[in-house]
Amino acid sequence: xxxxxxxxxxxxxxxxxxxxxxxxxxxxxxxxxxxxxxxxxxxxxxxxxxxxxxxxxxxxxxxxxxxxxxxxxxxxxxxxxxxxxxxxxxxxxxxxxxxxxxxxxxxxxxxxxxxxxxxxxxxxxxxxxxxxxxxxxxxxxxxxxxxxxxxxxxxxxxxxxxxxxxxxxxxxxxxxxxxxxxxxxxxxxxxxxxxxx
Ligand SMILES: [Fe+2]
Numbered sequence: 001x002x003x004x005x006x007x008x009x010x011x012x013x014x015x016x017x018x019x020x021x022x023x024x025x026x027x028x029x030x031x032x033x034x035x036x037x038x039x040x041x042x043x044x045x046x047x048x049x050x051x052x053x054x055x056x057x058x059x060x061x062x063x064x065x066x067x068x069x070x071x072x073x074x075x076x077x078x079x080x081x082x083x084x085x086x087x088x089x090x091x092x093x094x095x096x097x098x099x100x101x102x103x104x105x106x107x108x109x110x111x112x113x114x115x116x117x118x119x120x121x122x123x124x125x126x127x128x129x130x131x132x133x134x135x136x137x138x139x140x141x142x143x144x145x146x147x148x149x150x151x152x153x154x155x156x157x158x159x160x161x162x163x164x165x166x167x168x169x170x171x172x173x174x175x176x177x178x179x180x181x182x183x184x185x186x187x188x189x190x191x192x193x194x195x196x197x
Contacts, residue, residue, distance in 0.1 A: 002155055006059070006119060006162035015052060015121045019084050019186060022046035041091030041175065046084040048188060053082060056188060060117065060162070065192060068166070069114055075194045079111050082190030087131055091185075092175035095136070095149070098167040098191070111193040116171075118189040119162040129180035131157050136170040157185050167191070 007015070026044040027034050033045070048056070057080070069078060098113050118133065125131070136149035149170050155163055165171070176185055 001164045003162045004158060005160050007121065007160040009123075009160075011055075012121045012123065012160055014055070015188065016123075016186065018049060018052050019046065019086070019121070022049070022084055024084075024086065036096070037093055040093055041087070043088070043091040043093075044086045046086075048082050048084055048190075052188075053080075056082060056119075065115060065164075069192055069194060072112070072114065072194050072196075074196050076197055077109075077195030079193040079195060080190065081111075081193065082117070082188055085185075085187045085189055087173065087176050087185040087187075088182075089176050089178045089180045093173035095170055095172040097170045109195050109197075111195055113167050113191040113193050115164055115192040116167045116169075116189070117162070117164050117191070118187050120157040120159055120185070120187050122157070122159055122184060122186040124183065125157050125159055125185070126179075127156060128177060129183060129185075130174045130177040131180070131185040132174045133157070133163060134172050134174060135165060136172075138170075157187070 024044045024046045027037070027040065027042045030045065034040075069075075098116055133153075133155040134151050135153040135155070137152045139148040139150045147170065153165075155161075
């Protein structure tokens with residue numbers, strides 16, 4: 001699902017101001033993430049603060065989200081995990097399906113990622129700058145080690161738009177082109193997750 005103009009220019013500015021104050025770590029500082037996403041440039045990630053998280057959630061309380069999450073059996077907990085991301089020229093995210101990055105932590109239950117959300121907060125984005133989100137389906141419909149994928153959606157990172165899709169599903173972020181210059185692809189992305197016994 002794509003919602004254009006989900007955020008006003010003022011709201012995007014609010015999040016960008018908070019992003020400017022956030023503690024960023026680039027991929028080179030995050031060995032575990034780097035291991036999951038080799039050759040993905042050096043994009044940066046920062047934790048979203050509680051007020052911004054609240055602002056995001058107060059706007060995305062769609063009934064269908066709730067219905068979908070509650071449709072999974074034996075839920076004992078509902079969790080959210082959202083972060084800021086900044087992609088500069090040369091950065092990308094290679095194809096993955098959002099299952100294997102949920103690293104189990106000793107003594108804690110693994111959370112199931114159910115719905116991925118990404119929303120774009122930069123001021124301007126031109127088609128030549130790249131950074132599109134490509135979503136795939138399995139061409140054959142079979143489960144294979146190396147699935148044969150066909151792109152079903154190509155979503156440009158339009159300022160203020162919001163994208164949601166159910167996971168696991170294969171997707172990638174196209175490399176940001178050198179023509180983007182100093183422009184950064186700024187987003188909030190994360191998941192609605194469920195916890196099970
Ligand atoms: Fe992903």
